[in-house]
Amino acid sequence: MSEGLFDEGLFGATDEEKAERLAANAPLAVRMRPATLDEVVGQDHLLGPGAPLRRLVEGATPASVMLYGPPGTGKTTLATLVSRATGRRFVALSALSAGVKEVRAVIDEARRRLVRSGESTVLFIDEVHRFSKTQQDALLGAVEDRIVLLVAATTENPFFSVVSPLLSRSLVLQLRPLSDDGVLAVVSRAIADPRGLGGSVVVEPEALDHLIRLAGGDARRALTALEAAADSAVASNDSVVTLAVLESTVDKAAVRYDRQGDQHYDVTSAFIKSIRGSDVDAALHYLARMIEAGEDPRFIARRLVIHASEDVGMADPTALQTCVAAAQAVQLIGLPECALNLAQATIHLATAPKSNAVTTAIYAAMEDVRKGMVGTVPAHLRDGHYAGAARLGNAQGYRYPHDVPEGVLTQQYPPDDLVGRDYYHPTPRGAERAVSERLPKLRKLIRGD
Secondary structure, eight states: OHHHHHHHTOTTOOHHHHHHHHHHTSOHHHHTSOSSGGGOOSOHHHHSTTOHHHHHHTTSOOOEEEEEOOTTSSHHHHHHHHHHHHTOEEEEEETTTOOHHHHHHHHHHHHHHHHHHOOOEEEEEETGGGSOHHHHHTTHHHHHTTSEEEEEEESSOHHHHSOHHHHHTEEEEEOOOOOHHHHHHHHHHHHHSTTTTTTOOEEOHHHHHHHHHHHTTOHHHHHHHHHHHHHHHHHTTOOEEOHHHHHHHOOOOOOOOOTTSHHHHHHHHHHHHHHHTTOHHHHHHHHHHHHHTTOOHHHHHHHHHHHIIIIIGGGSTHHHHHHHHHHHHHHHHOTTTHHHHHHHHHHHHHHSOOOOHHHHHHHHHHHHHHTTOOOOOOGGGSOOOSTTTGGGTTTTTOOOGGGSTTSOOOOOOSOGGGTTOOOOOOOSSTTHHHHHHHHHHHHHHHHTO
């Protein structure tokens, strides 16, 4: 340890000097973390007058909270402000490294301090969704008795990943991605503020626009990209961050997506609804988001096969063939190449004429069956391929349609109670138009009307 102190030039330094030097060496995103509530950008829905998070930060309410939102929206910052504003002791744990032992040690120390001096403890747990059920259960008693004020942060929907007893003891507050103006405010402050770059570089407008676009509402990502670009410019003996410099250091936008949580379901829902709405460009956007986020291509292929019958159906019978072929290609080829097959199937479905007649037909038939409308299979339709079938009257009187030139003849097919009941109602769209014109004639001939 002493070698480290000598190496860093900290031997003999005061605690304040050590803290200052360590802070100066911290990443830009850490140095620019808001020190007061007034410096927080975004989350106006939670920080307005009388809002729950503002009351918590100002010490007006001692409730434990679950901060849920995408990266870079201020979860760690707000947890720190809760501690500072109320004068409580602040302890941070990461679910990536802490176990039940560490959690219980913090709780025991918090209990001793509360009894000894009345000092409260704010326990901040980052990535709480990564805690096992046992680890989360270890918090319940301390949260219930307010031995600790829990501030937990998660990028995934806590209703999917946090145990119900812990949720019931906490306020669940959803943080939103920063707007472009919010990211601009954060970046502009970091460029000018002495804690940040202190005006040492100038960022060209085109580079600033690109930086905001890449950030995707994530302040931390924006500051990390800014720092990398600034370092690159300074290393080249330049003080201007150009678009070229930025593109050389950051080349890809963040994709917010959780495969077991609400982003998974939201993006999938938007994908299907865009196809149903015939917006091929939006459908391709959501397909790209799923692929880039690492979604299982087999899941995407299954959704496309289902959609081919659910919302296109007989309006374009070839849509199902395309989607089945795409699903087979996914199995044979895999990513990244099968993205082309998924895109082709998506384009086919989005641009195809739409009909939900297949869906409504089978659901209506299933509903009747659930209601008990089953009836007896007409005798002439029953199986006659076994000894004794004829003596039971099975298959007697059945008329073979191929015996007549038209291939269709008058004959009862449904049970008695369902004669004349129509389930399939074709639309006049796409290939189903021809079916809609032919079906009434078929029904009339079959029923002998």
